[in-house]
Amino acid sequence: MRTRNVFLAGVGGQGVLLAGEILCLGLVEAGFDVKKSEVHGMAQRGGSVTSHVRYGPKVFSPLIPRGEADILMAFEALEGLRWLDFLKKEGLILVNRQEIKPTTVTSGRMKYPENIYDLIREQHPQTRVVDGLGIARRAGNVRSVNSALVGAVSRELEVPENTWKRVIKGRFPEKLVSVNLQAFELGRAG
Amino acid sequence: MASPEKQFLSGNEALAFAALDFGVKFATAYPGTPSTEILENIAEFDEIQAEWAPNEKVALEVAVGASLGGVRALASMKHVGLNVAADPFFTASYIGVKGGLVVVSADDPGMHSSQNEQDNRHYAVAAKVPMLEPADSQEAYEFIGLALAMSEQYDTPVMLRVTTRVSHSKGLVERTATRSLDPSRVGFEKNTAKYVMVPMFARQRHLAVEERLLELRKFSEASPLNRIEWGNRELGIITSGVAYQYAREAFPEASFLKLGLTNPLPDKTIREFAQGVQQVFVVEELDPYLETRIKALQIPVMGKDRLPLCGELSPEIVSQALRGTGSEPRHAQAAAIPGRPPSLCPGCPHSGAFYAIKKLKLTVMGDIGCYTLSVAPPLETMDSCLCMGASIGMAHGLEKAYGAAPEKRTIAVLGDSTFLHSGIAPLMNIAYNKGTSTVLVLDNRTTAMTGFQDHAATGRTLKGEQTPEVDLEALGKALGIASVRVVDPYDLKAFEKCLQEEVKASHSSLIIARRPCLLLRKKDRPPPKQVDADKCVACNLCLQTGCPAISLTAEGKAQIDSVICNGCPICEQICKLDAISELASD
Numbered sequence: 001m002r003t004r005n006v007f008l009a010g011v012g013g014q015g016v017l018l019a020g021e022i023l024c025l026g027l028v029e030a031g032f033d034v035k036k037s038e039v040h041g042m043a044q045r046g047g048s049v050t051s052h053v054r055y056g057p058k059v060f061s062p063l064i065p066r067g068e069a070d071i072l073m074a075f076e077a078l079e080g081l082r083w084l085d086f087l088k089k090e091g092l093i094l095v096n097r098q099e100i101k102p103t104t105v106t107s108g109r110m111k112y113p114e115n116i117y118d119l120i121r122e123q124h125p126q127t128r129v130v131d132g133l134g135i136a137r138r139a140g141n142v143r144s145v146n147s148a149l150v151g152a153v154s155r156e157l158e159v160p161e162n163t164w165k166r167v168i169k170g171r172f173p174e175k176l177v178s179v180n181l182q183a184f185e186l187g188r189a190g
Numbered sequence: 191m192a193s194p195e196k197q198f199l200s201g202n203e204a205l206a207f208a209a210l211d212f213g214v215k216f217a218t219a220y221p222g223t224p225s226t227e228i229l230e231n232i233a234e235f236d237e238i239q240a241e242w243a244p245n246e247k248v249a250l251e252v253a254v255g256a257s258l259g260g261v262r263a264l265a266s267m268k269h270v271g272l273n274v275a276a277d278p279f280f281t282a283s284y285i286g287v288k289g290g291l292v293v294v295s296a297d298d299p300g301m302h303s304s305q306n307e308q309d310n311r312h313y314a315v316a317a318k319v320p321m322l323e324p325a326d327s328q329e330a331y332e333f334i335g336l337a338l339a340m341s342e343q344y345d346t347p348v349m350l351r352v353t354t355r356v357s358h359s360k361g362l363v364e365r366t367a368t369r370s371l372d373p374s375r376v377g378f379e380k381n382t383a384k385y386v387m388v389p390m391f392a393r394q395r396h397l398a399v400e401e402r403l404l405e406l407r408k409f410s411e412a413s414p415l416n417r418i419e420w421g422n423r424e425l426g427i428i429t430s431g432v433a434y435q436y437a438r439e440a441f442p443e444a445s446f447l448k449l450g451l452t453n454p455l456p457d458k459t460i461r462e463f464a465q466g467v468q469q470v471f472v473v474e475e476l477d478p479y480l481e482t483r484i485k486a487l488q489i490p491v492m493g494k495d496r497l498p499l500c501g502e503l504s505p506e507i508v509s510q511a512l513r514g515t516g517s518e519p520r521h522a523q524a525a526a527i528p529g530r531p532p533s534l535c536p537g538c539p540h541s542g543a544f545y546a547i548k549k550l551k552l553t554v555m556g557d558i559g560c561y562t563l564s565v566a567p568p569l570e571t572m573d574s575c576l577c578m579g580a581s582i583g584m585a586h587g588l589e590k591a592y593g594a595a596p597e598k599r600t601i602a603v604l605g606d607s608t609f610l611h612s613g614i615a616p617l618m619n620i621a622y623n624k625g626t627s628t629v630l631v632l633d634n635r636t637t638a639m640t641g642f643q644d645h646a647a648t649g650r651t652l653k654g655e656q657t658p659e660v661d662l663e664a665l666g667k668a669l670g671i672a673s674v675r676v677v678d679p680y681d682l683k684a685f686e687k688c689l690q691e692e693v694k695a696s697h698s699s700l701i702i703a704r705r706p707c708l709l710l711r712k713k714d715r716p717p718p719k720q721v722d723a724d725k726c727v728a729c730n731l732c733l734q735t736g737c738p739a740i741s742l743t744a745e746g747k748a749q750i751d752s753v754i755c756n757g758c759p760i761c762e763q764i765c766k767l768d769a770i771s772e773l774a775s776d
Contacts, residue, residue, distance in 0.1 A: 011530065012532075013754075024198055024360065025198060028196075028198050028362065033361075033362060034198065034360075034361070034362065035326075035359060035360065035361045036359060036360040036361075037355055037358065037359040037360075038358060038359075039224075039302045039303070039354065039358060040223060040224065040226075040227075040303070040358055040641070045532035045533060045534070045535065045560065045563060045639075046530075046532055046533050046535065046738055047530055047531060047532035047533075048530040059361075060434075060435040060436075060438040060439045061432075061435040061436050061438070061439040061504075061505045062326070062355055062359035062360075062361070062432070062435065063355065063436070063504050063505065065439070065440075065504065065505040065506040065509070066504070066506050067506070068506075078527065078528065078530070079530070081527055082527050082530075101741060102528050102529065102530035102531070103530075103531065103533050103566075103736065103738050104528040104529050104530070104531070105528050105741070106733075106738065106740065106741030106742065107567065107568055107733060107736075107741075107742075108730075108733075108742050109567070110528035110529075111528070112528060113526065113527070
């Protein structure tokens with residue numbers, strides 16, 4: 001088995017880093033060597049946030065080489081478009097149906113791309129739009145979008161369902177566990 | 191495959207666990223990306239005394255003291271922090287240690303959150319101290335143990351140099367050590383000739399340092415820290431730190447000389463390796479540190495003729511450098527994708543201050559912190575950013591260059607934590623040299639940019655204990671500043687008036703704009719604001735605060751995103767038509 005790569009992209013505050021952490025903990029429990037890389041500090045003040053998750057028998061670089069991601073998990077549509085270059089030609093993009101306008105757009109200086117999901121699909125036929133916000137609402141808390149997306153991507157990863165649930169139980173405060181488990185299950189059911 | 195007892199840790203977490211497991215008893219730092227989490231994690235351990243220092247110089251001096259007291263000590267800092275600590279660093283090299291002393295330098299290639307990307311490996315050479323460069327979390331853990339042992343064996347501080355991609359990447363770590371403190375070492379022993387660096391003694395110590403380097407060179411040759419991994423003999427790669435990981439990924443078949451101890455370098459091992467391969471490629475981030483020294487051994491190598499001097503490396507950059515091919519950007523529309531730069535948070539008290547500064551058309555000598563983000567449109571109220579605390583000295587310098595009143599329109603702007611880090615001496619300088627500058631301290635009661643660390647004016651220690659607060663007003667007065675005023679930046683009228691008066695005045699001023707960072711009180715935030723579309727005339731004045739919660743509707747009017755609005759009173763004071771008010775709760 002070669003190293004497999006999941007690239008997560010989103011906006012500060014969406015829980016991208018926590019989702020990356022949960023993916024890693026599941027993959028570690030499943031017995032893989034795992035590496036993850038991300039950037040803290042200045043990048044978190046509402047900026048674009050990314051996390052590189054890599055797993056396999058033995059992982060060297062903590063960064064995914066450009067064009068080598070098997071899966072691009074976009075928590076926000078514009079961030080999906082921005083980081084498409086990291087995805088393999090035949091890679092899968094899971095894009096959350098959510099558009100968060102950056103300050104360059106809210107100030108009227110630039111335009112948020114129209115038909116952004118079509119724009120992504122044109123370049124990557126393997127595009128799956130996930131209604132993360134809708135799932136999170138059904139689960140009972142709009143902040144559980146990241147667990148919904150973890151659920152959606154979990155089907156593509158070689159980790160048993162029970163392992164994911166165990167990791168989620170261990171990673172959230174007790175009162176948030178059931179909401180996040182439900183969001184995970186709904187996301188996984190697709 | 192991973193064994194279950196391994197932990198999934200970032201480099202910084204691994205360094206913290208190593209400090210615990212290898213018997214560090216004292217650790218200190220000033221926060222700075224990418225090093226901050228080292229001390230935050232160490233602070234969790236009851237076994238280690240851990241402190242925030244006001245700056246890196248103080249941190250290192252305290253760590254040197256702890257070492258001379260016989261305990262193992264650690265000081266961590268970001269790369270530019272070592273500039274601040276360079277003074278004690280160079281002479282601590284002469285004094286040596288009693289308990290092991292490790293200085294962690296966390297460099298930031300790519301400048302994810304820094305003002306430059308200096309390569310701190312040069313410091314180890316200049317200060318004549320040994321340097322270790324871990325390549326992942328497991329090595330970060332192990333190298334702390336090795337560094338402490340080397341420090342005690344060779345009587346020297348040891349520099350451990352990490353980079354952002356070691357500090358902030360996670361990997362599996364097996365914790366191997368548990369060391370209990372050797373009590374026989376604790377206690378200061380008078381040793382004048384070694385600890386008192388007057389010229390007479392320092393000359394002797396310099397000789398000792400040079401002898402130490404010769405011994406360390408022998409150690410470097412024999413050390414498993416510098417290891418050869420033979421592969422295909424056509425290509426030999428010499429590398430260190432995270433660059434090793436990128437090169438292993440890009441050239442899995444090649445032979446490797448993986449250097450963990452990069453000062454002093456193992457010349458013989460390097461020669462042996464170079465002789466064993468057809469061509470040598472040196473893979474390193476930033477400066478040609480290894481390359482220059484290997485070339486001095488008259489070994490022909492490829493290096494910075496193919497790799498960039500600027501920015502981070504990555505597996506594809508390393509691959510392309512030698513193969514000349516690689517993945518080109520496949521998607522052409524990149525230029526049309528709106529950027530998502532970081533910005534001040536919705537409701538940030540700094541926004542109000544900068545709105546007033548912009549209105550008064552002041553020139554701003556800026557500094558390092560969240561407020562540096564006001565450089566971006568629409569505020570664009572940052573005219574310089576040099577280093578921690580520089581704003582105050584630079585404002586005084588501008589006044590010296592072009593005179594003071596009445597048209598002086600320059601102010602220095604910096605945060606509370608940055609002010610305490612290195613703003614006190616330049617403020618004293620203004621008073622002493624009869625300057626008339628206005629210094630604005632944006633006092634949000636925390637070190638916000640690096641993640642809300644306490645400092646000497648917050649009343650809390652790193653361990654969460656109550657402690658006396660620095661009285662900033664009294665401090666300004668004690669330094670001789672003529673006018674010291676405290677004002678709330680949420681009160682736009684009062685703030686603007688205060689600023690205008692002090693800028694015009696022909697005396698030195700310290701304005702403390704006091705309002706705690708909004709993110710410190712997540713629980714009791716006021717309700718969000720809303721725009722009355724009937725009253726809004728699309729003047730767009732409220733957009734000039736740069737608040738991310740305010741945007742334009744299709745008709746060009748303002749609207750407020752109630753999900754991210756933090757309910758601050760800034761925009762409603764700016765609106766001349768009373769169109770902004772509290773959102774009625776449902």
